[in-house]
Amino acid sequence: MTIQELIDHLKQYPPNTRVVIAGYQQGYNDIQKIIPVTLQLNQHHHGCNGAHRLAPPNLPYPCTTAAIFLGGYNPNCPYSTETHHAL
Template sequence: MKVKELMELLAGQPPERRVVLDGFEGGYHDANAAGEIPLVLNVHDVWYYGAHEHAPYGDQEADETAFFIGVKPGINR
């Protein structure tokens, strides 16, 4: 998904609507973190890892900067 697509999806939403993400085995978590992150692309190919990794990764520098939305433990917003 690109930022443009996300903006189009959010455009008609009420500004006070809750944003949630899938829980690990079920349920939903409140999104509590967002921001730019550097990524090395396509480094993992097993199902239990995301395809990309935070840069730097080993000796690899970032391929691009992405926008992260997620859940970080210990952050209350």
């Protein structure tokens, strides 16, 4: 999905609608991070991994793709802090 596709989709909803992401095992978390990343697409094929991975810093374009990471964590859990979920 591109930023424009996301914007077009989100325009259907009231501006004060909460946006969440899936929790680690259950539930949902608020988005608390918006981070630009550089990815290698379709690098993971195991079902429990995301399809893409962070690209090494020296890998040239067109082997990489720019993306935006949306992340969050459960602030009510003492073991779930922003520092534990850093890229």
